[in-house]
Amino acid sequence: MTGRVTDAAGTAVATAIVMTTQVDSGWKRQVLSNAQGYYQLAALPAGTYRIEAVKPGFKPLSRTGVSLSPGATATVDLRMETAELSEPTSLEARKAGSGFPLTYLKLFLP
Amino acid sequence: MLRIPVLVGLLTLFAPALIAASPVGVYLDFDESPSKPAMEAMRKEASRLLGRVGIRIAWRLVSENQGNEPFERLVVVKLTGECACRGFLPRTRETLVLGTTAVDSGRVLPFSQVRCDAVRRVLPEIEYASDRRVGDAALGRVLGRVVAHELYHAVLGTVHHAASGLAKGFQTTVDLTSGDISFDGAAWELQPAVAKQSHSTVVP
Numbered sequence: 001m002t003g004r005v006t007d008a009a010g011t012a013v014a015t016a017i018v019m020t021t022q023v024d025s026g027w028k029r030q031v032l033s034n035a036q037g038y039y040q041l042a043a044l045p046a047g048t049y050r051i052e053a054v055k056p057g058f059k060p061l062s063r064t065g066v067s068l069s070p071g072a073t074a075t076v077d078l079r080m081e082t083a084e085l086s087e088p089t090s091l092e093a094r095k096a097g098s099g100f101p102l103t104y105l106k107l108f109l110p
Numbered sequence: 111m112l113r114i115p116v117l118v119g120l121l122t123l124f125a126p127a128l129i130a131a132s133p134v135g136v137y138l139d140f141d142e143s144p145s146k147p148a149m150e151a152m153r154k155e156a157s158r159l160l161g162r163v164g165i166r167i168a169w170r171l172v173s174e175n176q177g178n179e180p181f182e183r184l185v186v187v188k189l190t191g192e193c194a195c196r197g198f199l200p201r202t203r204e205t206l207v208l209g210t211t212a213v214d215s216g217r218v219l220p221f222s223q224v225r226c227d228a229v230r231r232v233l234p235e236i237e238y239a240s241d242r243r244v245g246d247a248a249l250g251r252v253l254g255r256v257v258a259h260e261l262y263h264a265v266l267g268t269v270h271h272a273a274s275g276l277a278k279g280f281q282t283t284v285d286l287t288s289g290d291i292s293f294d295g296a297a298w299e300l301q302p303a304v305a306k307q308s309h310s311t312v313v314p
Contacts, residue, residue: 015137015139015172015175015186017184017186017220017221028182028183029180029181029182030135030180030181030182030183030184031177031178031179031180031181031184032135032137032172032175032177032179032184032186033177034175034176034177034178035175036177038177039177039178040177040178041178041180042178042180054214054219054220054221055219055221056212056214056219056221060214060217060219083214
């Protein structure tokens with residue numbers, strides 16, 4: 001399986017995680033898109049896949065029903081939409097928001 | 111801080127299934143070229159801490175990513191600021207955020223950030239170490255603990271913080287520089303979930 005991750009304008013989205021899940025078995029593989037937005041997952045077992053792309057600052061993108069025949073290569077390009085970012089103001093707000101940090105490790109000086 | 115009897119008992123219970131799981135691919139991304147001793151120490155410390163809970167790490171660099179190496183799970187860790195002791199950052203008494211992990215609509219995303227400059231500002235004994243190589247190694251060890259904390263969130267997909275140990279949301283300089291630190295009860299409670307994941311990923 002191969003493809004390119006882009007934004008709505010067609011610009012490459014690097015460092016997006018592309019997650020593939022074989023629907024019947026739950027078997028998963030993940031790969032990181034490269035600087036040009038390309039990803040490749042070789043030697044995937046045939047079957048029907050769910051594909052998801054995630055990256056902070058973008059809405060998670062999901063594709064279902066992607067069929068892969070034995071020995072075939074499927075090309076699945078993924079176009080991600082920008083998510084609205086905002087700074088968290090409270091724990092509740094962070095939980096409800098999208099694409100920004102929630103889990104913090106802070107340091108207190110003794 | 112450490113609860114050795116609990117740790118040993120639970121390791122016995124869950125370790126075989128966990129250690130059998132494939133490694134988590136962790137891609138490191140840097141704002142600036144890091145100190146080599148600091149990065150070696152960081153990887154070693156994070157691997158040691160996570161290895162105790164059965165999580166093996168395969169370290170990679172975003173700068174070398176070709177987009178074709180598959181992992182069962184992977185996480186991107188962005189290290190911001192300068193990850194090397196330079197002896198010029200003033201100490202602060204503020205409470206600083208050392209690391210974060212992204213969340214989208216309540217779902218933890220496998221993208222973490224670790225702030226090297228924040229760590230340097232709260233640990234002047236490291237920042238101003240007379241031997242820079244020693245300082246960098248000490249910085250790397252602390253960074254390794256921060257990275258391990260964020261990977262705890264990213265790998266287990268939890269926003270939960272524990273009351274004590276490395277999964278605690280707030281750490282002191284003593285926690286970060288002590289001889290040892292470990293994940294405690296809260297992290298252990300999540301272990302079966304990790305084991306379950308490893309069982310559900312049998313190649314068809």
